[in-house]
Structure formats: structure tokens, C-alpha cells
Amino acid sequence: MAPPLIALIVATIAISLYNPSFLSAANLGRVASISAIPVLLAVGATFVIIMGSIDLSVQGVIALSAAITAMVLRVDDGALGSVLALGAAVVTGIATGAVSGLLHTLLRIPSFMVTLGMWFVSAGLATLLLGGGTIAVRSADLRVLILQRVFGLPLSVWLVLAIVAFAALMQARSRFGRYVVAIGGNEEIAKLSGLPIRRTRAAVFAIAGGFYGLAAALSVAQLGQGNVDIGDGRLFTTITAVVLGGTSLTGGRGGVLNSVLGVLLVTVLGNGMILMGVPPYLQQAVLGVLIILAVASSTARIREGVYK
Amino acid sequence: MKKFYQAALSRRAFLGSAASASVLATMPLVGRVFAQGDAPLLVNSIRSLSNPYHAAWNAGGEAFASRVGLDYVTLVTEGDSEKGVADIRGILARTGGNAVVNVDPNDAADARPIVEACVEAGAHVMTQWNKPDDLHPWDMGPNYVAHMSFNGEQYGRTTAEVLFEAMGGQGGILALGGTLSNTVAIQRRAGLEAALADASGVELLDYQVGDWQSSKAYDIVNTWLTRFSGQFGGIWCANDDMAIGALEALRVNGMSGQVAITGIDGIETAVQAVIDGEMVATVSWDPFWQGSIGLAIPLRARLGEIDPESLGKDKREFYAKGVVVTAENAQAFYEANFVTAPELDVDDIWARYAGPIE
Secondary structure (H helix, E strand, O other), rough: HHHHHHHHHHHHHHHHHHHHHOOOHHHHHOOOOOEEEEEEEHHHHHHHHHOOOOOOOHHHHHHHHHHHHHHHHHOOHHHHHHHHHHHHHHHHHHHHHHHHHHHHHHHHOHHHHHHHHHHHHHHHHHHHHHOOOOOOOOOHHHHHHOOEEOOEEEEHHHHHHHHHHHHHHHHOOHHHHHHHHHHHHHHHHHOOOOHHHHHHHHHHHHHHHHHHHHHHHHHHHHOEEEEEHHHHHHHHHHHHHHHOOOOOOOOOOOOOHHHHHHHHHHHHHHHHHHHOOHHHHHHHHHHHHHHHHHHHHHHOOOOOOOOO | HHHHHHHHHHHHHHHHHHHHHHHHHHHHHHHHHOOOOOOOOOEEEEEOOHHHOOOOOHHHHHHHHHOOOOEEEEEEEEEEEEHHHHHHHHHHHHHOEEEEEEEEOOHHHHHHHHHHHHHHHOOOOEEEEEOOOOOHHHHHHOOOEEEEEHHHHHHHHHHHHHHHOOOOEEEEEEEOOOOOOOOHHHHHHHHHHHHHHHHOOOEEEEEEEEOOHHHHHHHHHHHHHOOOOOEEEEEEEEHHHHHHHHHHHHHHHOOOOOOEEEEOOHHHHHHHHHHHOOEEEEEOOOOHHHHHHHHHHHHHHOOOOOHHHHHHHHHEEEOOEEEEHHHHHHHHHHHHHOOOOOOOOOOOOOEEEEEEEE
């Protein structure tokens, strides 16, 4: 966990030397609130990636969950409707993830292909549900998650912090968490040790889906609308954050807190580059270089016999 | 061991057959539209149905088809140029060229193979928004009826001017542009720059790229509030989705309504925001009209009601008029377009003609 933490500290110092307002309470609050949704996505994806798999369905699951959230809110945008919408978003995410996980384990299709397929299936379903339109939910009670502040931070930030704490405990301390790392480290050995490989794998995709579903509900609350394109661009930042945090794409190494650091690094850099006035065409390039650096520094080249 | 392989094979064969059968079972629904006689098939080729813009485009196509009593099919590229071109070739082969095609090419370069395929098959085609600069309807014969677009520079400038006016003609502004290399984004930005050159009291503090996305705009505007706190009175956005992201970022920071915002595209939520006073302007291209007029013009050419060859270059490559939506007309525009089904406006095909593309 040291390299991303050091990178985060260095970035913070460099940006605040250039523009001291970076460290203002208001800006740190903004960084926290901008990070809330990417953190949920990255934490969900972390479980999948530690297991040595990949989940490309992020944007599709967001689209479908956001569509369902917005449709529930259209019927009732009061308190009850908002709670139901939040629940429906998470359940939709879990269900979509479970389908991916079951297809992946039962048919033994690579997670890469299954989740790519599920991306389009769920985005297609969302398009069907919304007919290509946008549902505006500007006055829904669900929006208190974003608009209501407690101790200076939006409720969504506190909610995400609580969930991250739970996920970190689950990943580091629970039997399930150890199973996931064991499968990612060496599936053959895990299998010979009698671990429930299929069940664990399927569950991990379902859990990841639940995280994406919650993120979708927060996106709807944040933008006051639900549409199919609401998750556009989220896959890239999610995988970037997980990798920058130091979770290995080959599995077995990394963790929830790594990914939180990865997200903070991406957000702080994005925020910082705008504060420093870096031209837009350079910003994307900087992120690209960082990913390559992060992967290069986290790969044990001597141990890797085969690379593809 | 042999048995195991056989079992595995048959399972795979079973699954494969089941999947194929279920896909094939849906084909009669799709295939029905191809079963037709002499009447030409109306075809709209667009990027996807998942965005409100193209969904309205498709609704316009459907409405026009039911008015003229012809069969209608929508092709979606999903951002894949190869698929876009291949699907149109497929339709041309099935109909023997008896088709009228209205296409919003995924990429400017796609227009050429699409137009060539249509001309070769004897179909009539009209392109919108994108085409290579050296591809002209008059070079391709009467089957490439026309190309229509909107003047991005003009409307980028118009929204900027409305924005400056709302700010009393002075102060700092911030701008959110579309993807850097995108032609439309470049044109709209040029319009903004032109408006800035004429407005001495207004200063552009920063220009960022929001990739057309509301979530990215939301993050950028949050950061701007730190960097330019209290220094700006307006945010110019190259599309409505980013404008929505901008206004929600202001709302979460308790600054709702304190900064003027403009967008472009005329989507429902943006028009609603203009009505609510949270945005000052947007521009609608009226995709419902684009989806219908783009079929009406080539259909008339096919039926011999207009002669493309005698139209003249200024009407075969032309700009159409957009509708600038401000507080004055927002309510009426909302009711005409989003509350009731929009009305077809295809009787006078030149009613929204704005001039030749130069």
C-alpha cells in the first residue's frame, strides 16, 4: 500500500504548493464528494480483480440500475420511493452480477467475455426500459444523499465511508475475503484445498454488481436524472484506480483500501491538473502514463514467465 | 474419456443450438419489414437508441413512415463504423436497392462507402452532420440527393451571446467543450471564441473538455469552484448533458441559479432547466424533424417529385435552422415537443433552410 500512498502525498504537496486553495476545507470536501461514486465502483471491481478476473460490465450495470432507480422515483419520489429505489438499484446490480458470475462459472467462459456481453445486455435492457429517454428526478427525496451535509460532507460520503470500512473488513478478515485472495493467488491450490471455487467466484461478481448498483443510485441522485449514458467513462477510471492502487491484474494481491487510495489519486490528480491549469489534452495523457508506471512498478518481472 | 468428450461436445452443441434457435425465433419479427412489394423501404441509420437525441430522431422516422404508409426500419451503428456500413449494404441487398436511406454517419469517413453503396444499388440517400469535405452530392448523381447539417459555429456563438447578455455583458466565464478532436466540438468552440472576440467585457477564465458527459462536467465544475471562486458569472457548455452536470455541481455547492449556464441540443431536462430559470439557453436541432425530413427529401426524389440535378449546389449541401430556446419560448417549446407528440413538418421541405454549406 506504500507506493500509492506516497504518490498521493507527493501529488498533494506538489498541487498545494502551486495552488494553496487545494488544501482548503471546501476543496477537500469537493474531492471527497467527487470520489464517492468512483470509490464504490473501484471497491466492487477490486474483489473481482483480486480474484484474477476482470469485470467490464460496470457501465452496463450502472445504466440498468440507474434506469430502474429513476423509474421507481418516477412513481414515487418521496421518502418511501427513494428507499425502494435505492434498494431496487442494489438488487438489480446484484442480479446482473450474479448472472455474469453464474455464466462465467457454469459455462466456464472467461470473465472478460461474459462481462463484456453483460455490459451490452444490460445497457440494451436499460435502453428498452427508458426508450432512449431521460427521466428527470430533480425533486426526489433520494437527493438528500447528495444535497444534505453532515459535518460539512454530503451524506453520500459518509455512506460510502461506512461501506468501505465494511468491505475492507470483509476482504481482510472474513473467510470469504481470504478465499477470494487464495483463488486469485493460485486457483489450483485453492481447489485442492477444498475451497468452494464456483460459489465464491459467482458471489464475487454478484457483490461487485451490488456496488455498481449503489453507485448508479448515487449517480441518479447526483445528476437529478436517470439515463442510459449516465455511466459513460466510468469503466476506464474504475480499472485505472484499481491498478494505480496496486491491485494486481493477475490476481492474488491488492485490497479494498488500495483501491480507495487509487481513486483518491485519480481524483486528486484530475482536480489538481485543473487547479494548476494543465491543458485538457495533456490530462488524459498524464493518466495514461501513470497507469503504465503503476503496472510496471507492481509487476514482478522475474516471476512472470509468460506475458500477453 | 471418450464418453466425456462426447458429452461435452453434445452439451456444447445443445447450448449452441438452443441459443441459435432462440435468436432465429425472433427473426420473423425483424424479417417482416423486408417482406414488401414495389414500395420503397424507409431506412434511418443512427448511432444508437440509448440517447434521447437519436430516440427522437427514430420517432420522427416512424411518424413519417406511418404518414406515407411505407415500411420503416432503423439501423444502429452503436459507434461501430464497420457495422454501420455493413448493415446498410445488407438492407440494399435485401431490397434490391428499393430503399430511401437517411443516415447520420458514425464518422465522416463512413459517408463515402455508404453513399457509394446506395448509388450503386439505385437507392436514394441523404446524409446529415458528417461527410468528408470532398464528397459532394452533385458529383455522385441524382441518387445522393442532399447533405444537411447545422452551423455549429453559428449556434456556439448564439448561445455564448445569450450567456453574455444574461451576465450583463461582463465578468468571467468558463467553458466546457466536447471531445477535443470532434468536428462539432471544434465548430462550437470557434463560435464561442468569435463571440468572445466581440465582447470586450467578458473574459474566458478556463476551457476544459467534458467529453460531452454530465458526470465529467460535474467533477470539473466542482474543481472550478475552488480555483475561480467568485470570479465567474457564466458557464458555456458545448452540449446539454454537460450543462446539466454543471448546474447540479452548482446546486450541491449551494450556488444554484447564481451562475448563468447555456447548453446546446435541446434535450428535455435542459429545456425544463430553462423554464425553471437554472439555464439561460439551449438550441434544439429538432431530431424528430431530422428523422422525418431526412426521409421526406430523398423519398420525393425517388417518386420523381423533385429533381436533385436541378436543385442547385446550394440546396444539395445546406445548413438547416436550429431553434434557440430561452426563457421566452421554453414553456411553449416544452409543450410542443415533450408533452404532446411533435407534429411532422415535412410539407415544405425548405421551410428550415438556412443557407448553403461553405
